[in-house]
């Protein structure tokens with residue numbers, strides 16, 4: 406797997422999880438994925454769990470990979486995460502009953 410591209414591509418929304426207790430305020434996540442990882446006034450990443458739209462999936466991946474403290478888990482496409490796809494996606498994927 407390349408560090409330059411997220412697993413599963415960038416066609417779907419993805420999830421990331423930040424572990425605040427591990428964050429050491431390096432700011433690399435923001436440098437590589439500023440659209441996804443805002444920093445607070447103390448320079449620590451200011452999110453804990455986030456659903457990221459496809460257009461920012463690569464930024465989410467790069468920011469997670471750049472963190473020297475390994476404080477960010479890139480969970481991948483929503484459909485592949487433990488919580489499963491969002492209810493709206495399930496509703497769209499459910500076939501209509503046949504008469």
Ligand code: SF4
Pocket residue numbers: 423427428429430431432433434435448449450471472473474475476477
């Ligand atoms: S790169 Fe890692 S340690 Fe640095 S601010 Fe981001 S999450 Fe925190």
